[in-house]
Amino acid sequence: MPLYLKPSQDEVYDLINLANPDLGFVASPLNVKLSAPAAATVSGQPNLNTKITLGAVQGGDFMGRKEVFYRRRNLTSLFRAVTVQIDLYRAPVSAGALAYTVYQLLPYLNAKYGMSLTQDDVNDGNILYGSTLEGGFNTTTVTVTAKTTSPGYIGSFALKWKSAPQDLATMIGVSELGGRLYPGGNDFTAHKTIVNLMGYGTDFTAINQATPWPGYPTSNSLPSSNQAGNQAWLNAFFAEINRQYGTAFGGGPTATCKTATIYPLPNVLAPEANSRYFNRVMVIELNDGVADSIGVGRFYIHFNV
């Protein structure tokens, strides 16, 4: 259990019962109301700093009222010599903008320091994104003050918020990943041809030079937006594919190709391309799922310019 397990109001009820074991009934919020606490001193009892009036909940276990004295903990004393610091990631905002409120940090403070402070115990406050950096992380220190009505606490303490590296455990909210599939899916019972390996090892430099597409070699307007203009090149490309694999890929309706992108190599956007022998690759993404698509996946058309 934490250092202080219970909210301070519960602690006060525990004190009443501890000091008065013969009440007949256990004092609780159901049968005894607590007044707002007030500062007080008791002769010969230097520890006592608070008085509170117990009032019976009408028609219950108790009758009447009684003033009792106890000690509220001074937060200044409790955290003496302690740098109360909460490290919690905050996406950077401009200086002076709100980073967190005190109440937002209370659960973290309670967990780290074994406390059970509630919003009844301390005042809220804004923790602004400052300009003080510590080890590269933004820090802001505010004073947290006990509410005068807190049953358990008086005084105040300095609360230092420090931004921290963002935690993978909270960043990666989706831990079950989808999408690692063969093109067209992992069910091969009625599968279209996967074209990814077809022509990968082929040098298309000569074919591209003989039958260039409009804008060759840098334009990647292929193919759907300019299908007709690319037709001659597509015919030449498919002729080479068909020659190697015995396929009958045709001249390419619009549906055949979705996008075509030319990457200079090497390129982090196309890590799977062969940059050892080529300085360009055109990646043609087929229109997966379209009825007249000749296949699924992507062609890698390597060439040099």
Add this chain to the structure above:
Amino acid sequence: MLQYPSLDSLLYYVNLANATNYGLLDLLVSKPQVVSGSWHEQVTLKNTVVRLSAAPGSPYKGNKQVVYDRLNLANLAGLKGFKVWAYQIPDVHGLIPAIANYTGLHFSTDDLNNVPLVDNGDGNLKAVLTAHPDSIAWIGSVELIVVPGGVPLDTAVSEPNLPGLNYPTANDQDTFGAVYLYGYDFTTYFNDVALMPTGVLSTGDADKLVIALKATDISSGAALWTNTDGATAWNLKGATIVSNGLNSSSLPTNQAYKYVMALTLDAGVITPAGTMYLHYNDPFDPSAT
């Protein structure tokens, strides 16, 4: 004045009818007698007569008989709010303060026969209030349900000075070790701290702990930890490991940690004070899945 004490009520109506101002000590009241239909050849609907006499020492003399109505307790049963709570009260006379507290009806022991309360069979008790024949305000009888409760706080809370709230140690001027080290994670030093046996720290272990504390502590004592003879603050020399091992929900510790070391400094080291808890977990293995 239904809820007045009996004598107050009688005096109130005497004074009201006669523009007098008798006080409680001015008059003596005889035992009441029943009146039915007439009194001294006068037709009356009142049910009671008493003789009022001047009390010795009062500024009055003589006596006078008056007729009035004593009220029948039975009619109280029809009044909303005729219900009391009481705790461990054996009999009707013991119940009188509770009746006064909850209903304002100020009976005296002279008004009611004292009989034990009886079990009502539903967890409550039942009091049968029967007017004493000499009661000057009441006649008849009524049953009153007594619900367990109504303990008077002013007497039941006999100890108004409550023993708390407490700090981790008895002296609130201390720097509390339990708070000071509570927030730190010593997992990085697992290979050192996990092996340290209970008992007084060896010099080697104390030196290792000083290194761990200096590196982990972000508060005001961070740079001050030492292992030195005679130092009275932040000194691990002679410190005792009270326990070291699996954490327990019975300890005032952070249950997010698997292990905890309870450490007390040497008696001559006063800062920080009290038992300190060093939390740690199994070392993190980035290859483990």
